[in-house]
Amino acid sequence: MRLGIIGLPNSGKTTLFNALTGSDYPTEPFSSGQLEVHTAVVSVPDARLEHLAQVFHPRKTVYATVTYTDIGGLDKGIGEGGLSGPMRNALAQVDGFLHVVRAFDDPDVPHSLETVDPLRDLAIIDGEFLLLDLITVENRLARLAEERQKGKVENRRQNEQETALMERLRAHLEAEQPLRDMELTPEEQKLLRGYGFLTLKPVLVIFNRGEDDPDPAAELNYAHRQTQVLSLYGKLEAEIAQLDDPDDVALFLAEYKLDQPVREKVLRLSYDLLGIQSFFTYGEDEVRAWPLRKGSTAVEAAGTIHSDLARGFIRAEVVAYDDFVAAGSNMAQVKAQGKFRLEGKDYIVQDGDMIVVRFNV
Ligand SMILES: Nc1nc2c(ncn2[C@@H]2O[C@H](COP(=O)(O)OP(=O)(O)O)[C@@H](O)[C@H]2O)c(=O)[nH]1
Ligand SMILES: [Mg+2]
Structure with missing residues (x-):
């Protein structure tokens, strides 16, 4: 982050x-x-x-x-x-x-x-950013129009869709509203990622x-x-x-x-x-906190640890941190209480989940 x-x-x-x-x-x-x-x-x-480090005595604790x-x-x-x-x-x-x-x-x-004059100063940088984004949008619209005119549009529908989206952005920016106020679908967000909109x-x-x-x-x-x-x-x-x-x-x-x-x-x-939460990995070697976007799946969490873990993902062993502590920070107790779970790829990771990824590559 x-x-x-x-x-x-x-x-x-x-x-x-x-x-x-x-x-x-x-x-x-x-x-x-x-x-x-x-x-x-x-x-x-x-x-x-810190509590997990006290329980597992790892060689390394990584924040x-x-x-x-x-x-x-x-x-x-x-x-x-x-x-x-x-x-x-x-x-x-x-x-x-x-x-x-x-x-x-x-x-x-x-x-x-x-x-x-704090409110004036805040508005100044905001205004500069709106203008810079507007210039980016105008440039992109000009490029899209040029492609259409030259008839070298490989994918006409894509050109039209992007033009429509950029026109929406332009209207929004001209109304002096930051782009983060817009309703955007995940696909639209993805499309906009490469432009560095401020x-x-x-x-x-x-x-x-x-x-x-x-x-x-x-x-x-x-x-x-x-x-x-x-x-x-x-x-x-x-x-x-x-x-x-x-x-x-x-x-x-x-x-x-x-x-x-x-x-x-x-x-x-x-x-x-930024909508970030933390999950934990634990063991003798290392206890570690990993930042992860809320709403991410178990396989995405695995991927932040290592791409191999995402590729060869089989199951995630998941224990909620609070369940762990409630069971006296004892894994045998956690299991006895039925709080040790095996989750699949699509499981939505929760803040404080303690995770071991089972994988095979
Ligand atoms: N009195 C006062 N001076 C501050 C404060 N914060 C920063 N300064 C001073 O303002 C000047 C500019 O600070 P600096 O951090 O270099 O600003 P920058 O140009 O935004 O990086 C320095 O002389 C700071 O000591 C504050 O809270 N109160
Ligand atoms: Mg400075």
């Missing part, structure tokens, strides 16, 4: 990246305006996995991971100017965005638009406040699908992430009336946003 941190210059992207990843990249009150990308992989904390990319260099006007290839790639590669919006007032940190990706809007600044989330009217909103104190969180001593962390959190470092909150929201 990859999440891209975006936003206007000086909104606190790198500060948030540091807070989420424990990195210590320099943050500056002046932005270079250049594309600047930092990447870090973080483990997803999981108390269930699920999330990759954060801090993508600096977006600014007002970038839609008209067009994106550079590297910027386009950086944006296309992520599964969702953390959109950082400046809500802190600080005379030492200039704002390129002079004033601090407004199709889930978004977590993050208002980066100072301790004395008002919370813009209170006045935000932002009812989009696959969209969540979170307010946090970026600079403070980055400082907390640099602390090694848990007692110091606890002191900081108490002082600012925070219930937990933002790292875990963002991870949880991102999982929800």
Whole structure:
């Protein structure tokens, strides 16, 4: 799972990246305006996995991971100017965005638009993304028309279907609605996958406040699908992430009336946003958490472990984590209680399933 941190210059992207990843990249009150990308992989904390490790004493415990990319260099006007290839790639590669919006007032940190106005700033990047997607749609429509005119349409029906779909996207974008608000069939979603549409990706809007600044989330009217909103104190969180001593962390959190470092909150929201859950594999060798899209089948889960397991899939041994714990974390007990199941390819994996794949290749 990859999440891209975006936003206007000086909104606190790198500060948030540091807070989420424990990195210590320099943050500056002046932005270079250049594309600047930092990447870090973080483990997803999981108390269930820790419990399984205590039970099975594996040689290795492997957490699920999330990759954060801090993508600096977006600014007002970038839609008209067009994106550079590297910027386009950086944006296309992520599964969702953390959109950082400046809500802190600080005379030492200039704002390129002079004033601090979070709702305006949010609308600016949203607007640029709508425009960029519209350009992609227009280009594709022009190409499809050209193919029809030249009569070199191998598959006329396919051309017509795609044209109709692109026209729907265009109408939607012209009404200034992000593509993630559209009803799309799974086939349509598949067709659109290759285009890297920006407004199709889930978004977590993050208002980066100072301790004395008002919370813009209170006045935000932002009812989009696959969209969540979170307010946090970026600079403070980055400082907390640099602390090694848990007692110091606890002191900081108490002082600012925070219930937990933002790292875990963002991870949880991102999982929800992308519709991701975890399943577990276990054994003497390794206990491991695997991220998996909700609604995935047993054979898809097997495929995330290894393609051989999907290819040679016979059955999945499945135990729900909660059943395991209820049976005293004892597999013999689980079986005695009839909670050890054999499931076929089409079984829909549930959050917390403990899975062993039986396969034959
Ligand atoms: N007062 C205050 N300053 C912040 C906050 N977050 C970031 N900054 C400062 O704003 C400047 C720009 O931050 P940076 O993370 O580099 O922004 P980026 O351009 O979006 O990556 C730096 O001087 C940060 O120290 C915050 O929550 N409060
Ligand atoms: Mg930066």
